[in-house]
Amino acid sequence: MIPFLDLKKINARYSGAFENALNSVLDSGWYILGKNVSAFENEYANYCGTRHCIGVANGLDALILILEGYKQLGIIKDADEVLVPSNTYIASILAISRAGLVPVLVEPSIESYLLDPNLIEAKISSKTKAILPVHLYGQLCDMDKINAIAGKHGLKVIEDSAQSHGAIYNGRRSGNLADASGFSFYPGKNLGALGDAGAVTTDDDALADIIMAMRNYGGVIKYQNLYQGLNSRLDELQAAILRFKLPALDEENNRRKEIASCYLKKIKNPKIILPYCRNMDGHVWHLFVVRTTERDAFQKYLIDNNIQTIIHYPIPPHKQPAYSFWNELNYPVSELIHREVISLPISPVMTDDEVDAVIECLNNYK
Numbered sequence: 001m002i003p004f005l006d007l008k009k010i011n012a013r014y015s016g017a018f019e020n021a022l023n024s025v026l027d028s029g030w031y032i033l034g035k036n037v038s039a040f041e042n043e044y045a046n047y048c049g050t051r052h053c054i055g056v057a058n059g060l061d062a063l064i065l066i067l068e069g070y071k072q073l074g075i076i077k078d079a080d081e082v083l084v085p086s087n088t089y090i091a092s093i094l095a096i097s098r099a100g101l102v103p104v105l106v107e108p109s110i111e112s113y114l115l116d117p118n119l120i121e122a123k124i125s126s127k128t129k130a131i132l133p134v135h136l137y138g139q140l141c142d143m144d145k146i147n148a149i150a151g152k153h154g155l156k157v158i159e160d161s162a163q164s165h166g167a168i169y170n171g172r173r174s175g176n177l178a179d180a181s182g183f184s185f186y187p188g189k190n191l192g193a194l195g196d197a198g199a200v201t202t203d204d205d206a207l208a209d210i211i212m213a214m215r216n217y218g219g220v221i222k223y224q225n226l227y228q229g230l231n232s233r234l235d236e237l238q239a240a241i242l243r244f245k246l247p248a249l250d251e252e253n254n255r256r257k258e259i260a261s262c263y264l265k266k267i268k269n270p271k272i273i274l275p276y277c278r279n280m281d282g283h284v285w286h287l288f289v290v291r292t293t294e295r296d297a298f299q300k301y302l303i304d305n306n307i308q309t310i311i312h313y314p315i316p317p318h319k320q321p322a323y324s325f326w327n328e329l330n331y332p333v334s335e336l337i338h339r340e341v342i343s344l345p346i347s348p349v350m351t352d353d354e355v356d357a358v359i360e361c362l363n364n365y366k
């Protein structure tokens with residue numbers, strides 16, 4: 001079986017380093033908000049090119065904390081609106097709801113599956129305060145256009161970078177392309193921990209100060225609470241593990257790009273629509289997503305040929321029971337994408353033989 005994503009193989013390469021990480025944390029006797037977290041925050045801020053990185057518990061919290069931070073700063077208030085793509089992973093939308101704000105769905109482009117900048121302005125109302133573009137599948141959104149629209153209307157732009165660690169746009173990395181950015185280090189992401197982990201990056205000093213406090217019950221000094229915060233900390237052990245993996249991120253992303261280039265060049269089947277890639281710098285191929293009108297049959301064919309695939313994502317957010325008040329609405333581009341997408345195996349540990357086998361199998365699909 002060619003696995004969709006062999007996490008065991010990915011992490012086995014670091015097992016020696018991980019044992020050192022565990023021992024150093026054990027020896028320190030300090031497990032929460034210690035030297036590994038601050039060191040990782042510095043290293044990841046440097047990598048992204050931002051002034052600040054704040055480690056948090058997961059990617060969902062990273063986005064919630066950014067929005068809560070803007071509320072504390074008086075820039076956003078309860079019931080204000082945030083524009084978000086209608087075809088994202090549910091967490092981008094949940095973050096907006098959780099922060100007491102109203103998500104307003106904007107359709108993606110059918111070519112890139114990313115937020116369509118041409119549809120943004122029609123959705124802006126007097127209550128709109130921010131745009132939350134999602135760099136879905138690892139490809140960066142058209143940030144020049146999005147930032148220009150935001151500038152014209154006085155909106156904040158918050159990147160959802162949970163799938164785009166390391167991707168580059170005009171010489172700058174994901175996480176440094178807007179006012180603030182949320183990252184997830186969930187095990188399956190391009191930079192993955194051995195459990196839940198996340199971070200916020202930003203150049204905004206005031207926002208960073210508030211999030212530093214908000215993630216730790218609302219205070220940086222023990223038992224002094226400036227805000228009604230939450231407990232959303234990156235822990236020492238996950239930070240130590242991420243510090244070992246960060247230096248290999250670019251190399252791992254390059255291997256993903258190599259595999260994606262092979263797929264793009266060699267998969268030739270009229271029944272399969274390949275992904276659009278604006279440029280290889282701006283895409284780190286978290287997922288390689290193709291489309292077909294006969295998805296069920298295609299997925300079964302691949303399983304019969306020992307190739308594992310996953311659907312990202314089978315149900316559009318507006319059709320989820322969690323958002324029942326949207327269920328009757330129509331977002332046709334999103335619905336088409338959710339109906340037809342299927343993700344092929346891609347990972348830094350896939351071998352050339354496995355890549356060739358996937359290509360051959362797809363080309364033989366009738």
Ligand SMILES: *Cc1c(COP(=O)(O)O)cnc(C)c1O
Nearest residue numbers: 058059060089091092162184186
């Ligand atoms: C994974 C993911 C998140 C959430 O990250 P968690 O760490 O799982 O909370 C948010 N947005 C997108 C686009 C994601 O893929």
